[in-house]
Amino acid sequence: MRSKIDEAVSVLHRDGLIVYPTETVYGLGCDAFSENAIHRVYEVKKRPVSNPISVAVCDLEMALAITLMSDFEQEFIERFLPGPVTAVVKAGSCIPKVLTGGTDYIGIRIPDNETALNIIREFDAPITSTSANISGGKSPVDFNEVTVVYDLFVDGGRLPGTPSTVVDLCRKEVIRAGPQLDEIGRYLADEKE
Template sequence: MLKEEVAKALKVIQEGGIILYPTDTVWGIGCDATNTEAIKKIFSLKQRDEAKSMIVLIETVNKLESYIREVPEIAFDLIEYAENPLTLIMPGAKNISPAVIAADGSVGIRVVKNAFCEQLIQRLRKPLVSTSANISGQPTPQTFAEISPEILEGVDYVVDLEQNNTTPKKPSTIMRLEPSGKFEFIRR
């Protein structure tokens, strides 16, 4: 089941499509983080201002240096010891679409701990965009059942995993991390 869903989602993403998928936090809308056209489809679906950046998911901490110019040493410890999923906003984004990079050159990046996401990102060999499965300004759905029909119909593929899981999920903790190692919490 997992392998088949990874293969189906991968095909859609490689063709420039957007998917609705389970993550280690809330359900996400995603695409190839290097494909600007696909990212624009997500902004359009979410009716979101393109100045509000989205996060990207990677499957292993070793990939951080592929997408961030200067990874502070503390980033590795923060990720390793975080009790909850942790998104780090760091400056010096590289090798991803400008559409996911904030005006200040930073990007939010999370090492995802979810078998589906890990396998999909490994096979894609690129980071995956992740943004909550809601229209901008509306509450973030905590379960699949709370996702609006507008979102379900607006994506190119809905991953057929974890849809019956009714355990409410929470978005990740977000920290801004400077190259010096200085950090601040944006969302706990």
């Protein structure tokens, strides 16, 4: 697996696209700081550029380096990530505007998948975290279901297939229901009181 991680990092360094495993579905990753690579992701997914794309980081430290997070948002991430949760927070100025869909907010993922974390750690920068399918299509759980063009596939076997719960931490509300919903709902309700 080591050589596959090195290969993935090499592809990312040259603005390539990788398909990588997470604890939910296969993600389509590129260098989240490269506008050229990000435009390729929108292109191969046939995704409107007004739709933001989340990023995957390997730890809280990397998340803090690219966002403007409150103490509450930081505590939420420490509690629920790594895991099948996307936390939407204010993007830092280093995040290309195209990733935020013009909103100035960015979804943060810390995948609970060793392969994904190792790729991000070795690359030493965030990568895009969007499912490896044409926009609106089925999120892929194995190689045969990947419907986008990419430069490298990193095999993680068959994946669980439940997309992450998306939580807008600024508004303290769930945008997309998924795993850990009850626990997240209780946590947000406690915060609102």
